[in-house]
Amino acid sequence: MTDMAASIDPSPTDWNGEAMRRRIRRRYAAERRFKLLGLAAILVSAGFLAFLLVTMFSNGISGFARSEVRLDVDFPRSSLFLDPAALEGFGADQALAGADFPEALNEAAQAQYGDSGRSLFSEGAWIGLRDAVRDDPSLLGRRATLWLPASTAIDIAAKGEGEAEAERLKARLAEAGRVRTGINWTFLRGSDSTDPSAVGIWGAFKGSLLTMIVTLLIAFPIGVLSAVYLEEYAPRNRWTDMIEVSINNLAAVPSIIFGLLGLAIFLNVMHLPRSAPLVGGLTLALMTMPVIVIAGRNAIKSVPPSIRDAALGIGASRIQVVFHHVLPLALPGILTGTIIGMARALGETAPLLMIGMRAFVAAPPGGFADPASVLPVQIFLWSDEVSRGFVEKTSAAIIVLLVFLLAMNGLAIYLRNKFERRW
Amino acid sequence: MKKSLMTLVAATLALAACGPGPTGGGGGEAASRQQIRIVGSSTVYPFSRAVAERFAQANPGFAAPIVESTGTGGGMNLFCGGVGAQYPDVSNASRRIKASEIELCNRNGVNQVIELPVGIDGLALIESATRSTGFQLTERDVYAALAANPFGRAQTARTWRDVNPALPAVAIRVYGPPPTSGTRDSFAELILDRGCNSDPAMQALKESDEDRHKHVCTQIREDGAYIEAGENDNLLVQRVSENEGAVGVLGYSFLEENASRVRGIPIGGVTPTAETISNFTYPGARKLYIYVKGEHLNVIPGLREFLRAWAQGWAPGGYLSQHGLIPLPDAERQAAEATVQNPTPITAANLQ
Structure with a gap:
């Protein structure tokens, strides 16, 4: 008895004692350290994001602008042998293709700017000349002032980071009011090209759009129906367990494997066209589907059983329960999962390389079976270009991709809020 | 809201049912092809792309060619896969074709492999x-x-x-x-x-x-x-x-x-x-080459014109020199131009 009394201190806790204070201080310090650690983690990730956005925007924003140099063309005296009448109606394209616009540009540039005049203009500047004549054949009968895209060196100088010689040239042009910088509509409307002043993102954008449509149309219904069946109808046994494990594994398979699968099935067995958004979409659908199934099952699981029971209780059939009650309530979760899967598919390059989408496609795809490129592949291709003009175009293309992603996420948030129900 | 959801689901399902539509059509599409398909070396890729672009601008009647960079060996494998719309028409190479690759071509029915040296890298x-x-x-x-x-x-x-x-x-x-x-x-x-x-x-x-x-x-x-x-x-x-x-x-x-x-x-x-x-x-x-499938010359629209676009580009002072391609010595270039005018296939025996 006396032993026990000795081991337990009967006096009340001494909150002001030295030992106690030290322990309390240590607890508070641990608390503060943990809070700071968490804050530091947030700051690091926010810092990376800010760094990414700032570099992309500062490099890329100039990709949306284009410098143009003024050119006075004296059409009647140029070497263009073109009859304005031939440019009306059928055969206009052939007539234009037959005329030597590059030479006409050469002459006009040399007449106005001296022997090295041609080097002020981009390689594809003659296309601007051709388009001007096509839009207004009456130009052929008079002198006209045109603004044509500047060469890469002048363009970079006009945006303030050029080499010394180009800077001097540009300063001389600017003094005479012969250079201007404006929005680069070609970049927004055109397709891939070898000339950085003539490249456009529209071809790749449309390719991405078509690919995503195919992916959504295949992956969403199949994914949602699988999720509904597995949650609402499937009996619990070894088979469904195996299917569940397989789906979870499928969601974790590296994307390049899906590329090989697409190559083997869609190209080698089914003989679908190479490089087509159709095949790209099918391949990416394989990759996106398991993500949708998993997200869908979780969303359906989180619908309270009481709602199902109540509906069944008043005589609803199983299909009515699913379509009237469970799916509407689970939809916000399913949509979030779908968008995450689609966003991953949108940024995917590896599987598309296997099915031939790493290609130079100079025209936007007309349909699902036409050859196309997609945004991430286009970024990959441009980042590997020799010409310095492609550096800003690469960043500009990344901005377009990010905006596309933001738009998709925005749509998801809108739909989620629209269908969200609380209970 | 329930009704709008039902229409959404119905619309998605209806569209999904249409989804395989183009899939079925795709097989038929492969039977004939409008645009030239080019595969092969990443070294030749920038030049091939420039030619494709020039060709498309000068010939608005033909579709723009598709150039894919697969590497020389990978390109040869695709090229020698057979004759037909799903196989490429032109293969770019940063080295000469190997006898084994010509044999592969011949086994798959590609008997007319036309060789064109295009320049020096x-x-x-x-x-x-x-x-x-x-x-x-x-x-x-x-x-x-x-x-x-x-x-x-x-x-x-x-x-x-x-x-x-x-x-x-x-x-x-x-x-x-x-x-x-x-x-x-x-x-x-x-x-x-x-x-x-x-x-x-x-x-x-x-x-x-x-x-x-x-x-x-x-x-x-x-x-x-x-x-x-x-x-x-x-x-x-x-x-x-x-x-x-x-x-x-x-x-x-x-x-x-x-x-x-x-x-x-x-x-x-x-x-x-x-x-x-x-x-x-x-x-x-080193010399760079392109290989053209003779069987496709009269089937794929624009293939001959595409070869002429190459010949315009590889001449000294041609547009390919701006992209860094160095012209071949005169005699070899003239031989290549003659091949463009009058395509003649090579055989494994030609490779020594």
């Missing part, structure tokens, strides 16, 4: 222009500095002086292409192999044990002195231009584009220029 060794060390190398120096087992002995060189007492005592640091690159193949073939064969013992080894010779002569060291720079040649130029004493290995067109940042290193006293490469005095020069 130079391989260049570069160093920083602003922080130049003033390298003067020979093939032998490069080989001895970079081989895993130079002349069959263990690699001990740390600085360039260890290799050749006339060279500066700068640590060996060479940025170059990875083994998957065609440029690496050319580097091994054009520079390393020749440097290796400067030793008579190695030439003797080639006679006796070809595999061992290949291993000794083209295997590159893996202890960090040779840095694989990936396929991104722009990055390589940047690295080299910022590091004193660093050497880069890359295609000549990149040197020409970045002449303000890097300078070409003379090999055996010959500086890489357009002239020394076109007359093959600079060792790092």
Whole structure:
């Protein structure tokens, strides 16, 4: 008895004692350290994001602008042998293709700017000349002032980071009011090209759009129906367990494997066209589907059983329960999962390389079976270009991709809020 | 809201039902093709792309060709897959077709392989222009500095002086292409192999044990002195231009584009220029080829015109020279132009 009394201190806790204070201080310090650690983690990730956005925007924003140099063309005296009448109606394209616009540009540039005049203009500047004549054949009968895209060196100088010689040239042009910088509509409307002043993102954008449509149309219904069946109808046994494990594994398979699968099935067995958004979409659908199934099952699981029971209780059939009650309530979760899967598919390059989408496609795809490129592949291709003009175009293309992603996420948030129900 | 959801689901399902529609149509689409399909070497890719663009601009009646960069070997595999719309019409190559590849073509029914040499691509060794060390190398120096087992002995060189007492005592640091690159193949073939064969013992080894010779002569060291720079040649130029004493290995067109940042290193006293490469005095020069499927010439619209677009581009002063392609000597170029006018297939026997 006396032993026990000795081991337990009967006096009340001494909150002001030295030992106690030290322990309390240590607890508070641990608390503060943990809070700071968490804050530091947030700051690091926010810092990376800010760094990414700032570099992309500062490099890329100039990709949306284009410098143009003024050119006075004296059409009647140029070497263009073109009859304005031939440019009306059928055969206009052939007539234009037959005329030597590059030479006409050469002459006009040399007449106005001296022997090295041609080097002020981009390689594809003659296309601007051709388009001007096509839009207004009456130009052929008079002198006209045109603004044509500047060469890469002048363009970079006009945006303030050029080499010394180009800077001097540009300063001389600017003094005479012969250079201007404006929005680069070609970049927004055109397709891939070898000339950085003539490249456009529209071809790749449309390719991405078509690919995503195919992916959504295949992956969403199949994914949602699988999720509904597995949650609402499937009996619990070894088979469904195996299917569940397989789906979870499928969601974790590296994307390049899906590329090989697409190559083997869609190209080698089914003989679908190479490089087509159709095949790209099918391949990416394989990759996106398991993500949708998993997200869908979780969303359906989180619908309270009481709602199902109540509906069944008043005589609803199983299909009515699913379509009237469970799916509407689970939809916000399913949509979030779908968008995450689609966003991953949108940024995917590896599987598309296997099915031939790493290609130079100079025209936007007309349909699902036409050859196309997609945004991430286009970024990959441009980042590997020799010409310095492609550096800003690469960043500009990344901005377009990010905006596309933001738009998709925005749509998801809108739909989620629209269908969200609380209970 | 319930109704709107039902329409949404119904619409999605209806669209999904249509989804396989184009799938079925796709098979039929493959039976005929409007646009030319080109595959092959990543070295020829920029030139091929420029020709495709020129061709599309000059011939608005034909669809723009599709150029895919698959590497020379991968391109040949696709090209030789057979005759028909799902197989490419043209294969680009940074080396000559192999007899085994022609046999593969013939087995799959491709009997008319038309060969066109299109120009010369130079391989260049570069160093920083602003922080130049003033390298003067020979093939032998490069080989001895970079081989895993130079002349069959263990690699001990740390600085360039260890290799050749006339060279500066700068640590060996060479940025170059990875083994998957065609440029690496050319580097091994054009520079390393020749440097290796400067030793008579190695030439003797080639006679006796070809595999061992290949291993000794083209295997590159893996202890960090040779840095694989990936396929991104722009990055390589940047690295080299910022590091004193660093050497880069890359295609000549990149040197020409970045002449303000890097300078070409003379090999055996010959500086890489357009002239020394076109007359093959600079060792790092190789011929580029395209191979055309004769069976497709009259089937795929525009294929003949596409070849004419090549012929316009490869002439001296043609538009391809702006992209860094160096024209062939006159006689070979005229022979190639004759082939464009009158395509004649080659056989395995033509390859010697």
